[in-house]
Amino acid sequence: MKSLNKIPMKLLNIIQPYTTRSILKYSAIIVITWIVVFACFLTSTTLNNQQKLNQNLKTINNLESKMSNIQKITANSKITSQLNLDFILPDGLTDEAKTYIKELNLTSPGENNQPFHFHKPIPAHIVNKTEEMYNKYGFNAFASSLVSLNRNLPDVRNDVCKNRKYRNEQFSKVSIIIPFYNDEWSLLMRTVHSIIRKSPLHLIEEIILVDDYSTYEHLQENLKNYTKSLPVTVKVIRTHKRLGIVANRVFGARNAVAPVLIYVDSHIECFDGWLEPILDRFVDNMELVVSPNISDTNRFNLAVNFNKTAGRTMGMNWRLEFKWIPNEVIEGNKSVPIYDPKPTPIVIFAVLAIGRKFFEKIGYLDIDFDIWGGEDFELALRAWMCGGRVELVPCSLVAHMFREHKYKHRSKGKGGYRWNMNRIAEIWLGKYKRRYYKYVKPRRRRFGDIQERLKLKKELNCKNFQWYLDNVFPALKEMD
Ligand SMILES: [Mn+2]
CATH class of the missing domain: 1.20.5 (Single alpha-helices involved in coiled-coils or other helix-helix interfaces)
Incomplete structure (x- = not known):
């Protein structure tokens, strides 16, 4: 203030x-x-x-929409991504194998289909080991034990096959059946790993390993425990005595649950996209036997020869021996585009798919066959003649190894391979069996009791061999 x-x-x-x-x-x-x-x-x-x-x-x-797409995609097929699965699936190389790889100065042996070879000079103990394992298993099992169970084979699909849309979502699932007897571990497990790595997993209901009473230690508890760790259902079932591969395959089918069965041998590897083209065929027709294209894996260096796979169909001669036959010979003037599914006179059991109910309906396999051989020819003939259809799907490729000794062992009292072929001739060839015997000239015509199978043929109202020759395999008429 x-x-x-x-x-x-x-x-x-x-x-x-x-x-x-x-x-x-x-x-x-x-x-x-x-x-x-x-x-x-x-x-x-x-x-x-x-x-x-x-x-x-x-x-x-x-x-959110991306996520749900990803979830959808994952559920559909993309979980086969090798990157993801290689975290789950071990390469299977034992400490011993790793030591050998180091000693022999090898880098990722067998990877990407590189032929396996040793650098020279090869130490004597390696030569011995290689020989010993070859004699035991009938192929270069030592080399196989040094190759990753997850080795990659190149994607050799043609663009036509790669870009084709396969109708798998309309389809349920498959049971993959692998019969085996005293197999080498890495070859058997590479088969299992390759199925898992190359298939959309949601299409696989189960893999069934059917053990025909193996005696080797590594195929007992060890196998059961290992398969529990795999990202699909793997059942190991075991026969109570040696059955032979024919009865063993039937045993596998009786234990399978999916609508389509795919038999694969214990020594195969799948290529990319092998499964989808096969399953696509079953969307329209379940009374079907389907085979993929099959290429050979070299039993010495494990490299797959996939160069000669297109343009050929499976067939046989009058001795009932398997033959690859050029498409134009089979198809005559009705030529089918090279990569399209096509009828085939014969299939081989190395890899084949069949509708489960159809298989049951036409009587599975002839269990009076001896241990090994010809059951696939018998199935193809029966499927064709008794109302079904047999196809080759060239877009599907699987590698199969012919080993030196096959599903070895012969039962007493029967005659092995020839016994089986005689049964086919007697049951299915009708009057044309004379032509078979003319080429084969067996010392004795032994084939056992065929009454049951003849009865089945009648019940199923099957067509005769003349129909097969006229409609399915006319080229056989001209063959020697
Ligand atoms: Mn085989």
Whole structure:
């Protein structure tokens, strides 16, 4: 107060307009300006936030749809990605194998279908080991034990096959049946790993390893325990005595649950996209036997020869021996595009698919066959003649190894391979069996009791061999 009194009037006059009127006025302006500015700021931030929120929502929606797509894709097929599975599937190289690989200075032997070979000179103990294992298993098992169970084979699919749409989603599942007897571990397990790595897993109901009473230690508890760790259902079932591969295959079928069965030998490897073209055929017709294209794995260096696979169909001669036959010979003037599924006179059991109920209906296999041989020819003839269809699907490729000694062992009292072939001739060839015997000239025509199978043939109202020759395999008429 005191100071106010002392303030000169001039100054008071100067101050007064500001203090009383102007200050109020300017303050109001400033406050209003601030309010406006603040309001603008608020509005803009809110708008901004709203926009951001909208954007975020969009992103979330996008992400969600992407996620559900990913889930769909994963559920559909993409879980076969090798990267993912190689975390789960071990390469199977034992410490011993790793030591040999180091000693022999090998780098990823067998990888990407590189032929296996030793650097020279080969140490004597390696030569001995290689020979010993070759004699035991009928192929270069020592080399195989040094090759990863997850080795890659190149994707050799033709563009036509790769880009074709296969109708797998309309389809349920397969049981993959692998009969074996005293097999070498790495070859058998590479078969299992390759099926898992090269198939859309949601299509596999189960893999069934059917052990025909093996005696080797590594195929007992060890096998059961190992298969438990695999990312698909693997059943190991065991016969109560040696049955031979024919009865063993029937035993496998009786234990399978999926609508389609695929038999694979214990010494195969699948190529990319092998399964889808096979299953596609069963969407229209379950009364079907389907074979993929099969290429040879060299039993010495384990390299797969996949060069000569197109343009040929499976057939046989009058001795009932397997022959690859050029398509034009089989098809005559009705030529089918080279990569299209096509009828085939014969299939081989190395890899073949069959509708489970159809297999049962036409009487599985002839279990009076001896241990090994010809059961696939018998099945193909029976399937054709008793109302089914047999096809080759060139877009599917599987590698199969012919070992030196096959599913070895011969039973007492029967005559092995020839016994089986005689049964085929007697049951299925009708009057044409004379032509078979003319070429084969067996010392004795032994084939056992065929009454049951003849009865089945009659019950199923099967066509005769003349029909097969006229409609399925006319080229055989001209063959020697
Ligand atoms: Mn085989």
